[in-house]
Amino acid sequence: xxxxxxxxxxxxxxxxxxxxxxxxxxxxxxxxxxxxxxxxxxxxxxxxxxxxxxxxxxxxxxxxxxxxxxxxxxxxxxxxxxxxxxxxxxxxxxxxxxxxxxxxxxxxxxxxxxxxxxxxxxxxxxxxxxxxxxxxxxxxxxxxxxxxxxxxxxxxxxxxxxxxxxxxxxxxxxxxxxxxxxxxxxxxxxxxxxxxxxxxxxxxxxxxxxxxxxxxxxxxxxxxxxxxxxxxxxxxxxxxxxxxxxxxxxxxxxxxxx
Amino acid sequence: xxxxxxxxxxxxxxxxxxxxxxxxxxxxxxxxxxxxxxxxxxxxxxxxxxxxxxxxxxxxxxxxxxxxxxxxxxxxxxxxxxxxxxxxxxxxxxxxxxxxxxxxxxxxxxxxxxxxxxxxxxxxxxxxxxxxxxxxxxxxxxxxxxxxxxxxxxxxxxxxxxxxxxxxxxxxxxxxxxxxxxxxxxxxxxxxxxxxxxxxxxxxxxxxxxxxxxxxxxxxxxxxxxxxxxxxxxxxxxxxxxxxxxxxxxxxxxxxxxxxxxxxxxxxxxxxxxxxxxxxx
Numbered sequence: 356x357x358x359x360x361x362x363x364x365x366x367x368x369x370x371x372x373x374x375x376x377x378x379x380x381x382x383x384x385x386x387x388x389x390x391x392x393x394x395x396x397x398x399x400x401x402x403x404x405x406x407x408x409x410x411x412x413x414x415x416x417x418x419x420x421x422x423x424x425x426x427x428x429x430x431x432x433x434x435x436x437x438x439x440x441x442x443x444x445x446x447x448x449x450x451x452x453x454x455x456x457x458x459x460x461x462x463x464x465x466x467x468x469x470x471x472x473x474x475x476x477x478x479x480x481x482x483x484x485x486x487x488x489x490x491x492x493x494x495x496x497x498x499x500x501x502x503x504x505x506x507x508x509x510x511x512x513x514x515x516x517x518x519x520x521x522x523x524x525x526x527x528x529x530x531x532x533x534x535x536x537x538x539x540x541x542x543x544x545x546x547x548x549x550x551x552x553x554x555x556x557x558x559x560x561x562x563x564x565x566x567x568x569x570x571x572x573x574x575x576x577x578x579x580x581x582x583x584x585x586x587x588x589x590x591x592x593x594x595x596x597x598x599x600x601x602x603x604x605x606x607x608x609x610x611x612x613x
Numbered sequence: 614x615x616x617x618x619x620x621x622x623x624x625x626x627x628x629x630x631x632x633x634x635x636x637x638x639x640x641x642x643x644x645x646x647x648x649x650x651x652x653x654x655x656x657x658x659x660x661x662x663x664x665x666x667x668x669x670x671x672x673x674x675x676x677x678x679x680x681x682x683x684x685x686x687x688x689x690x691x692x693x694x695x696x697x698x699x700x701x702x703x704x705x706x707x708x709x710x711x712x713x714x715x716x717x718x719x720x721x722x723x724x725x726x727x728x729x730x731x732x733x734x735x736x737x738x739x740x741x742x743x744x745x746x747x748x749x750x751x752x753x754x755x756x757x758x759x760x761x762x763x764x765x766x767x768x769x770x771x772x773x774x775x776x777x778x779x780x781x782x783x784x785x786x787x788x789x790x791x792x793x794x795x796x797x798x799x800x801x802x803x804x805x806x807x808x809x810x811x812x813x814x815x816x817x818x819x820x821x822x823x824x825x826x827x828x829x830x831x832x833x834x835x836x837x838x839x840x841x842x843x844x845x846x847x848x849x850x851x852x853x854x855x856x857x858x859x860x861x862x863x864x865x866x867x868x869x870x871x872x873x874x875x876x877x878x879x880x881x882x883x884x885x886x887x888x889x890x891x892x893x894x
Contacts, residue, residue, distance in 0.1 A: 373806060376830050389864070492826050494764070494802035555825065556853030557654035558647045584827040586857035593621050594654055594853055 360608040362387065362585075363453070363485065364525045364550045364577030365395040365426075367418060370490070371404055372497040378581040380422045386585050387425060390578070394608070396429040398455045398485070400582075408433050409442060416449050427452040429485055433461060434473035443476055452611065453483040453523065458509055459502040466512035474513055474520035483521035483610065486510060488531065488553070490582055507534040514543045521546055521610065525577060526553040529561035536569050548605055550577025551588040562591050563599055571602035620659025622859040626877040626892055629655065629855065631760065631797060631823040631847030632665035632703075636691030638684075640673030648695065654852045655702070658859070661877065662889050663699075666706040666733040666760075667692040678736040678762075678774040680710045685720060693727050704888060706733035706760055711745050721751055730888040735762040736774035741784035749789040758793040758883040760821070761785075765803025778803065779811035779818070786818045793817055793883035798849050800824030800858070805831050809838040816843070819883065822875070823847035827854050833865050841871035845880045 367380050378400065387395060397419060402411025408431035419426045432443045432454045446454055454477055458470055477484050488505045510524055514535070524535065524547065532549050539547065551574055555561040566574070578585040595602060620627075632651065635644035655663055667688035669680030680688065685708065692705045707724035709717040711734060721732060732752055738744055740761055752759050764776030779796060786794045794817055799805045801824025812818040820839060822832065823846075835844055846862075848855030862872055882894035 373828075374830060376833060491828075492802065495766075495804045495826070555851045558650040558852065559850065560650055562853075581829055584829055584854075584857045584861050586860040587827050587854060590621075590853045590856040590860065594657060594856065 359390070359392045359576045360394065360606050361576065362390075362392050362395040362578050362580070363523055363575045363607055364552055365580050366398045366400040366582070367415070368400040368402075370400055370582065372491070372500055375581045380418055380426055383580065384422055384425050386578075386580055390585050390589060392576070392578075394425055394427060396453050396485070396607070397426045398429045399431070402431045403455070403457050403460055403487070403490075405431075407436060412442065412445070423450070429453040429455050431455045431457065432473060432477075434469040435461065435463075439473070440476065443473075443480060443482075446482065447480050451482060452607075453485050455485045455487070457487060459505050463509070465506055465508035466516075467509075470509070470513055471516040471518060474516060474518035474522070478518050478520040483523050483607070484513070485523045485525060486513075488524065488526040490526075507531045507538070510535045510547065511538045514539050514547050519546065521548070523548050523550065523575060523607075525550045526579060528553055529555070529565060532565060532569070536573065544573070548573055548575045548607075550575050551591060551604070552577040552579040552583060554591065556591045556594045560596075563596055566595070566599055566602050572605050574604045575607055576604055620657070622658040622660070622856055623863065624659070625873060626661045627659050627846065627859075628662045628664065628877040628880040628889065628892075629660045629823075629848050630664050630795065630845045630880050631821045631849045632663040633850060634665045634667050634692060634695050635671065636667055636688060638673055638687055638691075639667075639671040641671070651852065652699065652702070658852065658856050660702070661892070662702055662704055664704045664706060664731065664880075665692060665695065666708045668708055668733075668735060676773060680708075680737070682710075682713065682716050685710055685716075689720065689724050689729070693724065693729065696728055705729045706731045708733040708735065709748070710737045711742075711748055712737055714744065714747050717748060718751060721748065725755060725757070730884050731758045731760060733760050736764070736776045739775055740777035740781040745785060746788065749785065749792050752792045753789060756885050758795055758819075760795045760797055763796045763798065763801070763803065763808070765799065765805055766807035767803060779808040782818055783811060783815045786815050790817050793819060795819045795821050795845060795883070797821055798824035798847070799835065800826030800828070800831065800854065801849055802826070806834070809834055812843075813838050819843045819845055819879065821845050821847040822858050823849035823855060825849075825851045825854050827857055832858060832861055836865065836867065836871075841867060841874050842879060844875045846875050846877075
């Protein structure tokens with residue numbers, strides 16, 4: 356496999372429902388080296404469960420500061436929280452490459468107006484909006500972990516809102532990806548990407564099917580580290596049929612010009 | 614490797630203890646392509662032996678986990694046909710529904726005589742149920758391992774199945790200490806962190822690593838709590854996650870001997886002697 360430029364779905368920090376081994380930025384850099392990945396967009400996992408993301412974002416910036424040559428912050432901006440625009444502005448000041456939003460954790464239904472406002476402001480700031488479908492398999496969740504998976508309707512609603520924001524969907528499987536992609540106009544589809552961390556390879560060959568039907572350019576490389584083994588996306592690419600072995604995923608590094 | 618390249622999963626033997634195949638009655642027109650895809654990916658990964666099962670009609674004519682007798686026979690026949698066609702890389706589990714004991718025992722005998730090397734039980738009856746005892750006695754008589762579907766830390770009810778968890782399997786294992794019981798797919802659903810301490814002190818329960826779940830920490834903790842001597846590699850329905858776990862096993866601090874045990878040696882030990890020509894535990 357050739358060098359991957361960006362892992363869009365990495366995180367640091369602890370997870371409330373189980374122990375994660377070494378979820379720190381230094382270990383992440385070692386994993387990037389091992390997996391031959393140049394950089395990572397890094398979120399702060401505990402902040403996904405905070406009401407106010409401000410202090411969690413501070414931790415993210417602080418913890419990443421010694422590693423900024425490889426790790427780029429993807430802080431949380433919660434658009435129904437007072438002064439959220441200030442948090443978005445700080446993201447720009449801190450050199451963030453994307454912002455993360457968790458509509459399920461905040462109780463937003465599909466087409467929530469605050470999410471649309473966030474996307475509009477993010478587009479102006481040239482920051483993609485990262486949406487996470489799930490952190491864990493639904494069959495193992497803690498009894499307090501009741502937010503549920505991000506519905507495809509939320510992504511469709513956001514993509515249809517005409518904000519011009521780039522939307523990156525983390526941890527979607529084939530069904531959800533197809534439901535989103537084919538539920539958008541060709542123009543709307545061009546602003547939605549899916550990470551590779553939760554799509555199955557052989558024998559079902561969902562990944563190969565999606566590359567043939569939707570196109571490799573709609574996918575970005577993601578590991579889901581430290582929740583998931585970073586090797587999964589590499590394995591999926593390695594197991595593509597020979598005629599797809601040269602498929603080139605989208606390169607988010609080229610988006611930074613905005 | 615058919616193309617002459619290095620195996621993606623590393624060198625040395627590799628047994629996929631939890632493979633599935635499909636048949637013409639599976640209700641999927643792509644059944645033969647799915648089988649071909651598994652074998653092709655297996656070649657690229659370097660799987661030496663696929664030990665597979667077909668669960669009846671996969672729901673087309675009777676429920677996946679509550680197979681009718683006719684579907685049970687048809688599924689096993691199809692699996693044994695795959696084995697016959699792929700003698701150098703495929704072996705079969707005999708999958709049975711234990712609710713009809715006489716029919717299940719007759720089916721096990723029929724399949725064993727045609728080359729099946731183990732018993733596959735799914736979720737038609739909880740593992741702790743005494744109804745399974747005659748099947749386990751059969752397993753002991755012929756040194757057949759039992760691969761048992763699991764829903765780890767099962768809830769009270771799951772639609773479409775009567776699943777078992779590690780507690781259920783350990784009750785069965787305690788009654789049949791001479792039979793190797795393999796708890797299926799610790800990455801296949803439910804809470805693996807509940808399974809590990811439950812099976813820790815039950816020496817005849819093995820864990821297969823298969824399933825789509827790839828939680829970090831799962832492999833490390835399985836080695837720590839259960840030991841490399843009772844872990845067996847497998848892929849189940851997602852060979853990509855199986856390959857990722859092989860690569861992860863290379864970087865979690867295992868000795869080469871322990872990796873070899875997980876890749877194939879533990880599996881070879883629990884199956885009948887000669888089940889895998891060229892491999893001896």
